[in-house]
Amino acid sequence: MTKLTIQQIADIAGVNKATVSRVLNGNMNVSQKTQEKVEKVIREHNYVPNTIARGLAFNKTFTMGFCHDYTDKRAFANPFFYKMLQGIENVVYRNDYLFLMMSHPTGQQKKSMFERMVSEQRVDGIILPSTLLNDSSFQLLTANRMPFVVLGEKEFAHRNVHWVDVDNVQAAESLTERLIGLGHRRIWIFADRASIERDKFIQDRIAGYSNVMAGHGLPSFVVSRLESLLTKESGINDNSLLPDAVICCTHDQLFSILDEEKKEGSPAEFELATFDDNPLFQYLSKTVHYISIDLEQMGEQAATLLFKKINQEEDIPDMIRIPTS
Amino acid sequence: MTKLTIQQIADIAGVNKATVSRVLNGNMNVSQKTQEKVEKVIREHNYVPNTIARGLAFNKTFTMGFCHDYTDKRAFANPFFYKMLQGIENVVYRNDYLFLMMSHPTGQQKKSMFERMVSEQRVDGIILPSTLLNDSSFQLLTANRMPFVVLGEKEFAHRNVHWVDVDNVQAAESLTERLIGLGHRRIWIFADRASIERDKFIQDRIAGYSNVMAGHGLPSFVVSRLESLLTKESGINDNSLLPDAVICCTHDQLFSILDEEKKEGSPAEFELATFDDNPLFQYLSKTVHYISIDLEQMGEQAATLLFKKINQEEDIPDMIRIPTS
DNA sequence: GTGAAAGCGCTAACAC
């Protein structure tokens, strides 16, 4: 049994292939009787139309792509990343599209799958993480008139680029409120100096933290040196001068504190908090407070936005912020 | 600048589109002069042929797919998984194919992307993990004459299925040799009862371990209860009756031992060993010996095998075993 | 060596 074509179905049903096409596409100009007859044949023969040919006729692929860089292991290690993919798929489904993933490894001489997919027009639109948006990928996308949506922090400034990102200010606010609610008063925030200047999301997190601290009449402390957090090296013995809780802006920082504690042998006397969950947390001796981000919603928003671009709708928001909980 | 077609290139170059096609496909029936002229136009206009149309003419997609189940987070959490994808891409490249990934989540009512990709013939072949091969996926693949290769342990017995797997016997042998080389003599192997009976890869690992132990005149101990490994509950105080090294057949078991040690507060006095690396290992207080598997090679082998099937070559091996180091 | 024309499987504009 070789793959059936629309012509064969038409022959079996004793109609023209155009009629079969009409049935397939829910065109109303078909009599009840013919429709049922054709549907019966389709069902009995398990006929599935060839989307390649369909795409050629429509000049569409009915496919949405997601691009990742698998040299960036962090994303994949995060199980919530899959929640986001799930969110995208939900929306892709509703639009009867296919969803596929492709790679765009950094630092390769040959064309990445991303570059090929875009230049060969194998997808109607692409979702990509902000880490992959740079001059060259932007050029490629626009030169090929490929609609795209970016996930993550907005580093690459350009008009006509659409973003979906987490609301980091709000996230930091909620997290700080939570720690205060737990009775903490000497809450510090830990971020490295370079990223404070460079990364918008770090600045947002610090801003959210400061807002809440100020609102409660508490002082803010932004520290960027690991040593200042640890009793021994700071030489401070008076615990009241040290934090009772530390918010780490990134997971790397959180782990650096834990590593240091392990080396010193004695756990510092403060609680830890950070953004987003991590599968490692359950294996740690210390409890880590974190604020979780609804990545499924983030995926859904990104896909919805991309469909709007694909369908050339008006009034597309430049940026969507996902709240946290 | 809208997307160029072969016809436009032909017009610009002042030749027939068939000639352009011949140039694109390296057909030799083109004069040196014409060829250079056409190539120049192609280069100057950055023309990339539409693979969808190309595929329609060839009745091929020039695309290889990889299917995963993102409800199974283990695979993705393992950074070496990407080494495998890299291996696949290497081979896919050499064959001038595209490579894409799709999902096949378990327990969904609607058709998965995998099911759609297969039934709509969007790929020429598929690589899938053994966890996803079952009666229904097998049916679908064969009904659509879709070539496929399975990665991982051979659970689903069926003629005409091709597998690429790790050589678990050899892996266990190397690991055991290593531990003996480190001076260990009372080496035990830990595997849960159900999987000893059910899983071929566990049986292979135990076999490899037993071979080497026997070869050194040492006794083999296969244990499947956690308690028998831990001093306190076994009530044994004589350390010489307990192991000095334990090989865990799975990472789950390794972590169950670590959890138990943490609860008891005192680390057991034996070393741990297992198969395959894990990003968590560096965060553990205890050193874990492991044997690493060349997943890049595994990916390459799988893709090579799949191309052989796609090209309907003869003499395709049913199964390829990847050695470990 | 090159061009003209048919065809891959499908959709859509136009007849009837």
Added chain:
DNA sequence: GTGTTAGCGCTTTCAC
């Protein structure tokens, strides 16, 4: 309501 035909962008006979 249904059939006919042209065409999506490409490859591939088959002429010349």
